[in-house]
Amino acid sequence: MRLRFILSQVGKGLTRNLAMTVSVTLVTFVSLVFVGAAALIQTQIGNMKNDWYDRVEVSVFLCPPGEAAVTTCAAGEVTDQQIEQIEQVIHSEALDPYVDQVWFETKEQAFEAFQEQMPDAPWTQSLTVEQMQESFRIKLVDPEQYELVADELSGRQGVQEVVDQRALLEPLFLVLNRATLLSVGLAAVMTLTAVLLITTTIRLSAMSRRRETGIMRLVGASNLFIQLPFMIEGAIAALAGSALAVLALWAAVEYLVQDWLAAEFTWVQFVDTADVLTVAPFLVGAAIVLAGISSLVTLGRYTKV
Structure with a gap:
């Protein structure tokens, strides 16, 4: 009721x-x-x-030909000796706890990747392999630790720029x-x-x-x-x-x-x-x-x- x-x-x-x-x-x-x-x-x-964040990489772009505006590239294109020294730093005890994987991208690989990413751009037809730049691609254990890696590699001879892909996101x-x-x-x-x-x-x-x-x-x-x-x-x-x-x-x-x-x-x-x-x-x-x-x-x- x-x-x-x-x-x-x-x-x-x-x-x-x-x-x-x-x-x-x-x-x-x-x-x-x-x-x-x-x-x-x-x-x-x-x-x-x-x-x-699990996929982002730190890209270490090496000095290309004719890049004199950057102090570390004043001597011209990166040499094999400088590439070896940079690789030693990446695999050093200081950075080893923060680095998961490392890839070296040659000019040929960079050219192929660029053509795949922008196949229809007319100005890409004038690019050549020699105009591309070599780079190291570094995957970090913790992407938040980018600054530690950048501080170690930035300013070294042969390094044009260190870019954190996370900054793009x-x-x-x-x-x-x-x-x-x-x-x-x-x-x-x-x-x-x-x-x-x-x-x-x-x-x-x-x-x-x-x-x-x-x-x-x-x-x-x-x-x-x-x-x-x-x-x-x-x-x-x-x-x-x-x-x-x-x-x-x-x-x-x-x-x-x-x-x-x-x-x-x-x-x-x-x-x-x-x-x-x-x-x-x-x-x-x-x-x-x-x-x-x-x-x-x-x-x-x-x-x-």
Whole structure:
């Protein structure tokens, strides 16, 4: 009997304030979409770092012919003796704990790689093997230790430049991190809006049912029994918003990320629907907490005996 009464009160509240309930659902939906998007972007950053940081190399470019602008190349093209000295430094006791693998790329190999990477560029047809430069490719045990290797090799005779490929990825990660911050900021604003809407909806519902609430107080109903219908109303609206948010994120990842981006950029490990399902419980939990806090703040004032 009590359950039936509570459910009837919930139904009355939802129908009486249908427009506000829909507003709460939509605002909760938008705010949780931003929260979920921020979580998925951070997951994507983690995937890319784990995948790409394991592949990045330190490239030690040796002096090519006619490179006199760099002090270490003032004597001209790198000599065999200088190449041997640089290789000894790479394999020295100082760098050995940080170096995983080393490859030496000849002019011929550099020319072939360049032709493969840019086959359609017209100006590449004028390049010759002799214009290419030799280099060492070093894979580190820990890519974060790049500075130690660069300090040992930079400034040595025959070395034109030491390049960390990871530096090419940092701008991308910076953009993604800023997108995360933007999503979090928008989520915070929309969450505050959702809280205010939920409290307003519950307050209007409580005020419209002051007569029923007064009767329930007279017959000795507890605060929990009086407040429970209002709390359920807020929870239903918030949970509906969270369900819509999960559905929207799932659709975006499935059709936009997997069917389009993943097909175009096969070398990138994108987030998938499994990641959305991992985030989903947290979004549902956030909706429950959101509704619970809003209900307690409002009901404590308008329905407490």
